[in-house]
Amino acid sequence: MTLKYRFSLYFSFSLSLLLGIMTLVIISLFADFREDEFQNRLSEKATTALNLLVEVDEVDSALLAKIDQKSSGKLFEENLQIYNEALVLLYHTGPVVAIPFTDSELASLKQNGQIFRHKENDVLGLYRSFGKDGYFVFHSAKDVYGFRKLHFLQTILGGSYLLMVILVGLLSFYLSQITLRSLSKVTQQIQQVNTENLKIDLNRLHQDDEIKALASSFNRMMERIDDVYRSQKEFSSNAAHELRTPIARMTVQLQNLARAYQTAQDARGTINDVLEDAHRLSDIVTSLLLLSKVEYRGERPSFIPVRIDEVLFAARSRLLATNPDFRFQFAIENNSQVETDVEIPGDETLLEIAFQNLFRNAYAYSDDQQVGCLVTQTKDGLEIRISNNGEIPQGDDLQQLFSTFYRGTNTQGKTGSGIGLSIVQRIIHLHGGTVSYETPDAHTNVILVFFQSFNH
Structure with a gap:
């Protein structure tokens, strides 16, 4: 994977992760806000009904039921039940249901004054004292509008998150191309370096950044490599050239000696072997000399x-x-x-x-x-x-x-x-x-x- 794509991937992933965390935090905070708001509504309505029933002499359970029916703030699947301390039902709206709390929870409710539980419906339990008498109020309902708002917010934020991820990916790719464009140019020029073209100078970059420093360092390195390579080729060429003359002289002398009639047959065989080695050595030196001329400074025949x-x-x-x-x-x-x-x-x-x-x-x-x-x-x-x-x-x-x-x-x-x-x-x-x-x-x-x- 190239640096450009890696930079785009890392940047997109990091920013998308932050956006995702922010989206989840917003949804979580709104869910808590919805729950607190609905709990307050249940508490206010339950407290109002209890106060009217206990403190206002003219209000009995029948009148309180009529008031509740005419109320504009009625909740979905609402159920309100008021009990005295002996758990005798004094008032209810809707069907009578079993008390939604256990004895231990009722004891905790009596001590703390309020318990809220979220099941299929939100259930609020209250305990209030009026003089020597105590009362339990159990109020439950379903927060349809609150959940509708929550689902709408989740849809909006989810769609926005996906759109932002796409935009961030495109933006990061575009920015990486702009940022690393000079590095791509340097890479293309470096790929042109070979044994025939070591003396290459990377184009001077306008911006003053790490890529420009890298190009300058590469230029200095290639200058040193070219000097070493040139010295090596000069040595190979000079050495091969100097070896040709004595080898040629030795070959001619051996040929003349082998043709001499007075040379013994055994000595002539030895001379022929040495002459063959001299020919092979001459071929090797000639090859090295030709190749060094060809490769030196990229000169081709x-x-x-x-x-x-x-x-x-x-x-x-x-x-x-x-x-x-x-x-x-x-x-x-x-x-x-x-x-x-x-x-x-x-x-x-x-x-x-x-x-x-x-x-x-x-x-x-x-x-x-x-x-x-x-x-x-x-x-x-x-x-x-x-x-x-x-x-x-x-x-x-x-x-x-x-x-x-x-x-x-x-x-x-x-x-x-x-x-x-x-x-x-x-x-x-x-x-x-x-x-x-x-x-x-x-x-x-x-x-x-x-x-x-x-x-x-």
């Missing part, structure tokens, strides 16, 4: 159309010169609807080094010193399949196949440095291609190289 079949045969000829028993099977297929060229844009020297390394590996780890090469023309580009019959790599050997300086468990007794396939991968990627490994059966290894055509 000027690619020109290169025929891939000519590159393959040139690599085959160089390998055959040092390995006479090398056998090479070559074929071309056209699976596209139209006739296409076997040309790709590239650097011929780098491509020749890459395929020479692939042929050398396939030859070295083949059971019969035979390497197959199938070039297939497709509508999207060129596919080169290099295959041999030999042991299939397993486990870590397969995972580390293109890792630098990694040598598998099947390399005992075979010369090599573990850098060949890594160089191949870097050269192929430099040309916009892909390289992968396949095993069509238990005894066949296939390296698949794919280049896009000019049209793609």
Whole structure:
């Protein structure tokens, strides 16, 4: 989840939670207010009826009933009962019902003077003393209008809460976009940083905040990384360049020594082995030098159309010169609807080094010193399949196949440095291609190289 969506979610959730708590508090307070107000109405009406019945001599139960019938403040499902202290019924409105309180509650009522209980209807119990006489009053009714107001308030607040949650969500998303817009720009620019473009300077931001400080810190960090990377590339380039001259001189001297007629046969074999190592070392140094030139400061060679079949045969000829028993099977297929060229844009020297390394590996780890090469023309580009019959790599050997300086468990007794396939991968990627490994059966290894055509 991105920071923008996380900020929107946290802000919306926090504000919605506060609004929800506020809504519940308002509803709870209004419910308490309704209950207190209705309790006061029951108490006032019960007290008035008791005062009229006890203190006014002209008012008896019949007259009090008529007064109650003519009253405009009659409540819904109202029931009023007045008892003396001996619990003898003196007056009632509506049907006579059992006393809604237990003996212990009546004792508490006599001591406290008032009890209120909320059941299906609200029930109020009063105890009043007039001289030596005491009276119990039980007044119950249903607060229809109060509950209607409460339900209306709940509906209004609930709808308002849902509307506010939606508005808060939209507002928080909009605010997060505005607030983090500069961070999104910085992120887009950072994504453009690669090994070919380390010297990138993030745009200066107008606002003075943490994002601007982050961009400035990133600029300073990239400057230091670029300095270190440039120093490393300069060292690699200089080291490879300095190594080429003594290796070339050593190779020429060994070749001259091997051609001398007076050299003993055993010594000539040793010289040929050393000469082969010198050739391989020269190829590695040449590859490193070319790659360092290509990668240094993002400089790419000027690619020109290169025929891939000519590159393959040139690599085959160089390998055959040092390995006479090398056998090479070559074929071309056209699976596209139209006739296409076997040309790709590239650097011929780098491509020749890459395929020479692939042929050398396939030859070295083949059971019969035979390497197959199938070039297939497709509508999207060129596919080169290099295959041999030999042991299939397993486990870590397969995972580390293109890792630098990694040598598998099947390399005992075979010369090599573990850098060949890594160089191949870097050269192929430099040309916009892909390289992968396949095993069509238990005894066949296939390296698949794919280049896009000019049209793609």
